[in-house]
Amino acid sequence: xxxxxxxxxxxxxxxxxxxxxxxxxxxxxxxxxxxxxxxxxxxxxxxxxxxxxxxxxxxxxxxxxxxxxxxxxxxxxxxxxxxxxxxxxxxxxxxxxxxxxxxxxxxxxxxxxxxxxxxxxxxxxxxxxxxxxxxxxxxxxxxxxx
Amino acid sequence: xxxxxxxxxxxxxxxxxxxxxxxxxxxxxxxxxxxxxxxxxxxxxxxxxxxxxxxxxxxxxxxxxxxxxxxxxxxxxxxxxxxxxxxxxxxxxxxxxxxxxxxxxxxxxxxxxxxxxxxxxxxxxxxxxxxxxxxxxxxxxxxxxx
Amino acid sequence: xxxxxxxxxxxxxxxxxxxxxxxxxxxxxxxxxxxxxxxxxxxxxxxxxxxxxxxxxxxxxxxxxxxxxxxxxxxxxxxxxxxxxxxxxxxxxxxxxxxxxxxxxxxxxxxxxxxxxxxxxxxxxxxxxxxxxxxxxxxxxxxxxx
Amino acid sequence: xxxxxxxxxxxxxxxxxxxxxxxxxxxxxxxxxxxxxxxxxxxxxxxxxxxxxxxxxxxxxxxxxxxxxxxxxxxxxxxxxxxxxxxxxxxxxxxxxxxxxxxxxxxxxxxxxxxxxxxxxxxxxxxxxxxxxxxxxxxxxxxxxx
Amino acid sequence: xxxxxxxxxxxxxxxxxxxxxxxxxxxxxxxxxxxxxxxxxxxxxxxxxxxxxxxxxxxxxxxxxxxxxxxxxxxxxxxxxxxxxxxxxxxxxxxxxxxxxxxxxxxxxxxxxxxxxxxxxxxxxxxxxxxxxxxxxxxxxxxxxx
Amino acid sequence: xxxxxxxxxxxxxxxxxxxxxxxxxxxxxxxxxxxxxxxxxxxxxxxxxxxxxxxxxxxxxxxxxxxxxxxxxxxxxxxxxxxxxxxxxxxxxxxxxxxxxxxxxxxxxxxxxxxxxxxxxxxxxxxxxxxxxxxxxxxxxxxxxx
Numbered sequence: 001x002x003x004x005x006x007x008x009x010x011x012x013x014x015x016x017x018x019x020x021x022x023x024x025x026x027x028x029x030x031x032x033x034x035x036x037x038x039x040x041x042x043x044x045x046x047x048x049x050x051x052x053x054x055x056x057x058x059x060x061x062x063x064x065x066x067x068x069x070x071x072x073x074x075x076x077x078x079x080x081x082x083x084x085x086x087x088x089x090x091x092x093x094x095x096x097x098x099x100x101x102x103x104x105x106x107x108x109x110x111x112x113x114x115x116x117x118x119x120x121x122x123x124x125x126x127x128x129x130x131x132x133x134x135x136x137x138x139x140x141x142x143x144x145x146x
Numbered sequence: 147x148x149x150x151x152x153x154x155x156x157x158x159x160x161x162x163x164x165x166x167x168x169x170x171x172x173x174x175x176x177x178x179x180x181x182x183x184x185x186x187x188x189x190x191x192x193x194x195x196x197x198x199x200x201x202x203x204x205x206x207x208x209x210x211x212x213x214x215x216x217x218x219x220x221x222x223x224x225x226x227x228x229x230x231x232x233x234x235x236x237x238x239x240x241x242x243x244x245x246x247x248x249x250x251x252x253x254x255x256x257x258x259x260x261x262x263x264x265x266x267x268x269x270x271x272x273x274x275x276x277x278x279x280x281x282x283x284x285x286x287x288x289x290x291x292x
Numbered sequence: 293x294x295x296x297x298x299x300x301x302x303x304x305x306x307x308x309x310x311x312x313x314x315x316x317x318x319x320x321x322x323x324x325x326x327x328x329x330x331x332x333x334x335x336x337x338x339x340x341x342x343x344x345x346x347x348x349x350x351x352x353x354x355x356x357x358x359x360x361x362x363x364x365x366x367x368x369x370x371x372x373x374x375x376x377x378x379x380x381x382x383x384x385x386x387x388x389x390x391x392x393x394x395x396x397x398x399x400x401x402x403x404x405x406x407x408x409x410x411x412x413x414x415x416x417x418x419x420x421x422x423x424x425x426x427x428x429x430x431x432x433x434x435x436x437x438x
Numbered sequence: 439x440x441x442x443x444x445x446x447x448x449x450x451x452x453x454x455x456x457x458x459x460x461x462x463x464x465x466x467x468x469x470x471x472x473x474x475x476x477x478x479x480x481x482x483x484x485x486x487x488x489x490x491x492x493x494x495x496x497x498x499x500x501x502x503x504x505x506x507x508x509x510x511x512x513x514x515x516x517x518x519x520x521x522x523x524x525x526x527x528x529x530x531x532x533x534x535x536x537x538x539x540x541x542x543x544x545x546x547x548x549x550x551x552x553x554x555x556x557x558x559x560x561x562x563x564x565x566x567x568x569x570x571x572x573x574x575x576x577x578x579x580x581x582x583x584x
Numbered sequence: 585x586x587x588x589x590x591x592x593x594x595x596x597x598x599x600x601x602x603x604x605x606x607x608x609x610x611x612x613x614x615x616x617x618x619x620x621x622x623x624x625x626x627x628x629x630x631x632x633x634x635x636x637x638x639x640x641x642x643x644x645x646x647x648x649x650x651x652x653x654x655x656x657x658x659x660x661x662x663x664x665x666x667x668x669x670x671x672x673x674x675x676x677x678x679x680x681x682x683x684x685x686x687x688x689x690x691x692x693x694x695x696x697x698x699x700x701x702x703x704x705x706x707x708x709x710x711x712x713x714x715x716x717x718x719x720x721x722x723x724x725x726x727x728x729x730x
Numbered sequence: 731x732x733x734x735x736x737x738x739x740x741x742x743x744x745x746x747x748x749x750x751x752x753x754x755x756x757x758x759x760x761x762x763x764x765x766x767x768x769x770x771x772x773x774x775x776x777x778x779x780x781x782x783x784x785x786x787x788x789x790x791x792x793x794x795x796x797x798x799x800x801x802x803x804x805x806x807x808x809x810x811x812x813x814x815x816x817x818x819x820x821x822x823x824x825x826x827x828x829x830x831x832x833x834x835x836x837x838x839x840x841x842x843x844x845x846x847x848x849x850x851x852x853x854x855x856x857x858x859x860x861x862x863x864x865x866x867x868x869x870x871x872x873x874x875x876x
Contacts, residue, residue, distance in 0.1 A: 122560025
């Protein structure tokens with residue numbers, strides 16, 4: 001089955017995309033976001049296999065919303081990122097950081113997006129900011145240049 | 147005292163900026179967002195007059211975060227708008243719609259920002275989307291061209 | 293254009309469905325939920341007229357999710373109601389109270405749903421509970437029998 | 439029926455407690471918080487009249503939690519206030535401002551509580567801060583000295 | 585002290601209920617929800633041992649709210665589940681999935697409840713949906729038939 | 731660079747402040763909150779190194795808001811704690827428990843603060859209450875007397 005998410009390959013987790021994944025609950029050698037990505041891929045497949053038509057349509061719509069239109073793809077990912085940060089969803093933040101970097105976002109653009117989320121959402125955003133910055137590092141280390 | 151907010155004049159509520167404001171609780175002839183703007187201006191002044199240094203610094207920081215940098219002002223306002231929509235803060239939405247339009251956002255750009263917020267935040271965003279679309283209308287009617 | 297919402301006519305606001313609506317901002321003789329319903333109808337039409345394909349698909353999906361399946365329609369509306377109460381969305385609560393009553397929910401079933409939301413969501417749910425109970429009264433007065 | 443809330447009379451809305459209340463939906467001469475208080479009293483009575491045992495027990499527990507213990511009553515109301523502000527519940531804020539003032543909170547103590555909520559919760563707290571400051575004014579005008 | 589939670593034994597974590605629990609921070613051989621259940625049991629005991637009367641009453645009330653009444657127990661657990669999903673509380677989701685399955689909920693009923701939460705709460709619910717589906721699997725594997 | 735946070739040393743994690751920290755992702759021998767503290771220190775440094783002026787100012791303001799003023803430091807930490815609990819931010823709860831204990835909060839004062847948060851925020855606070863009580867234990871074990 002083809003779902004929308006499939007076409008949105010991020011740049012910074014090549015290591016787990018080679019079909020040689022250990023089980024996601026074996027913590028090494030995957031770092032936190034590799035675990036997230038592996039778990040995400042495994043469970044999305046299960047969700048869509050058992051889900052209703054409503055579930056599947058929502059997942060497709062979720063992909064469609066970020067396609068370039070009047071706003072370009074990078075801006076849309078940053079919009080998803082600021083929304084995810086103020087809602088304090090680490091997995092959503094990881095996903096949109098990944099996609100934004102794939103779409104060409106620089107470190108300065110990410111930092112300014114983080115600032116908007118920090119000011120709008122307050123100090124409770126800070127723990128999520130820590131994990132976001134950690135993931136930017138892991139993305140860049142995996143080959144996504146600034 | 148001069149605070150940062152003062153320099154961010156929006157384009158679409160000229161009618162209440164002429165010093166001839168009735169008390170904000172007299173409902174006519176102001177529409178909903180004119181009331182919001184009038185109440186906002188009145189209370190911000192009181193907050194800053196009685197507030198602590200912390201209060202004043204936060205208000206200044208809130209303004210500073212939206213100044214153009216690596217991201218332009220329009221993009222930053224759209225980031226504030228998507229964050230405000232998923233947090234379901236009508237007054238914040240009104241403010242950022244206003245600022246985004248002042249910074250040149252088109253109706254299509256606003257609609258795509260609304261879509262991101264709708265998908266990220268779900269159907270509970272819809273009541274706020276209704277009021278956001280109403281305000282875009284009121285802004286455009288007040289002279290802010292698409 | 294036909295959208296899904298159109299087929300979900302609630303039982304308790306006949307008074308404003310007769311094409312003789314005053315403008316929604318004229319506060320009388322509509323009560324609070326009549327205003328909500330009128331504003332909702334007016335703005336949904338505008339949202340769908342100006343919205344993107346994504347917007348329209350989400351609105352349709354929102355309707356589809358509440359259709360009877362393994363769970364009957366009344367239970368699904370109560371699920372939407374408990375979710376709306378803990379998220380503290382008055383308009384959403386109004387909508388689902390309306391739909392649940394249309395689907396045959398009794399006052400006791402509504403009260404027990406309110407209790408779940410109150411315990412899960414805490415005392416911040418109470419202001420919304422007040423408005424929910426007010427609306428149940430207005431629905432029953434408009435002809436929806438317990 | 440006697441419920442816990444009944445013993446927590448706030449100091450700043452004498453005007454509507456004299457049995458001469460107009461219907462709460464007649465907007466004058468009550469200001470916003472007088473309307474809130476009147477609506478609160480009316481609906482709490484209805485909620486408790488129709489509510490389940492669970493509903494009534496929760497309402498009693500809600501009162502009991504703010505009684506002086508290891509922490510004094512004023513501190514507990516300020517704790518309820520900071521929690522209500524970051525959750526952005528205007529009615530809850532109004533209630534706890536009222537109770538805190540009754541328990542002797544000064545303007546400076548309220549301002550510092552507002553600051554904690556502002557920093558923790560971010561700029562989305564600001565619209566609620568405006569209404570909180572307005573209500574402090576209305577409380578003080580009604581006779582509650584700083 | 586006997587508290588209500590004690591009588592709500594779920595069907596799908598027999599393995600840790602035999603008094604032979606290793607310390608909850610030894611990660612193997614417990615899976616994620618076994619860890620959750622063990623930690624929950626250990627800490628609830630401590631909370632109730634050190635808690636105030638208010639704490640204990642709230643815990644009892646929390647149990648009472650889900651007892652069958654006008655709505656049956658399964659429906660109430662699904663109401664708690666949809667509320668927990670839109671509030672994005674993984675432990676609460678785990679608990680209500682467990683209880684719902686114990687009360688006879690089928691996979692289709694769970695999927696339709698997930699859909700309501702997904703549409704109401706948006707894409708930020710998805711990471712929690714992944715963990716919910718994982719837990720349904722673990723429950724079924726532990727002997728709870730569909 | 732000196733930032734405000736630096737002067738707020740908590741009493742209960744001496745073990746990781748001795749410059750002999752293993753990498754935070756080596757899970758032993760650190761318990762959960764030692765890991766939190768180590769990760770917090772590491773990432774705050776990175777955030778401030780790469781952050782904008784807005785980021786740095788917000789971090790300083792966050793520290794300043796908790797300094798003694800009309801309210802003493804202990805009360806302010808309890809205000810931050812109740813706000814963090816209803817917003818369900820475990821790291822924020824850990825931080826404010828730590829600071830409150832450093833400022834002299836007793837177990838009874840903490841329990842009553844937890845009760846306010848539990849009543850305001852509802853049963854979804856319970857999983858966070860479990861982790862808060864666990865951390866109080868870890869703090870006391872590390873030498874912070876009641």
